[in-house]
Each structure stands twice: as structure tokens, then as C-alpha cells.
Amino acid sequence: MNFKNMWEYLAWLYYQYLLITGIYVLEPWEKSIFNSVLFSAIAMVVYTSYVFVPIHVRLALEFFSEIIDGQPESAVALMN
Template sequence: MAVKRLMTYLYWLYYQFKLITCSELMVPCEQLVFYTVIVPMLAGIVYAIYIFITMQINLAFQELILYHSG
């Protein structure tokens, strides 16, 4: 039952995304071009945020270790 609710929720999120981006009204070839641009751009943003946050946490721990050792 939980899997069905999860799938329904994911479908709802996908449909909301299609409505917000107006891709529901696009022809399939337009959707292909749109998603070819949007998906790599979003992946790049998520990757950059992941790298940035990792670096900031690493620097914070280094400062904490330096503060406690000296």
C-alpha cells in the first residue's frame, strides 16, 4: 500500500513540474529539447551544491580541530 501511495505522490510531483514549466502543452520534440537543456542544468546545480557543502563541512572540521589542538 505504501508503494502505491509513493508512486501516486511521485506522479503528482511530476505532473506539477509539467504544469509549472508548461511542458504539458509542448509537442514531444519540444519536450525532448526542453528536457535536454533542463536536466543537465539541474544536475550541474545539484553537483555544484554537493561539492560546495562538502568543502564547507571539511573546512569547518579543520578549523574545529585546529582550535581544539592549539
């Protein structure tokens, strides 16, 4: 894929984005505000997923591994 075709494809994707979101009717300053809010919200979701999802997955795996392994309910049972 050469540079011209790639540039045309990216322009087509941007045009599709404008049509789907309906921001093609906005003024340029309104478009920039909309895009800023949208992309900052997406960045926050991606960052939060990157930071917190692995922690929750690890805790869920530990929780379910304890259930599956059939650990005793109390430590007193191990002492007797």
C-alpha cells in the first residue's frame, strides 16, 4: 500500500467518523471541543483498564482457585 492510498484511506475513515458522529455539521471550534472531550474520555478508559483490570483478574483467579481447590473453612481444622 503506497502513501497516497494510505492517505486517502485515512481521509475516508475520518470522513466516516464525521458522518457517524454527526459532527460534520458543527463549526470548527465545536468540533475541536467535541474531539477533545471524546479522546480524553477514551484515554481515561484505556488507562484505567490498563491499570486496574489486571489487578481484578488476578484477585478473581485467586478467589476461584481457592474455591476449586477445596480449602478447609478454618485453620483450626488443620491443627486437629
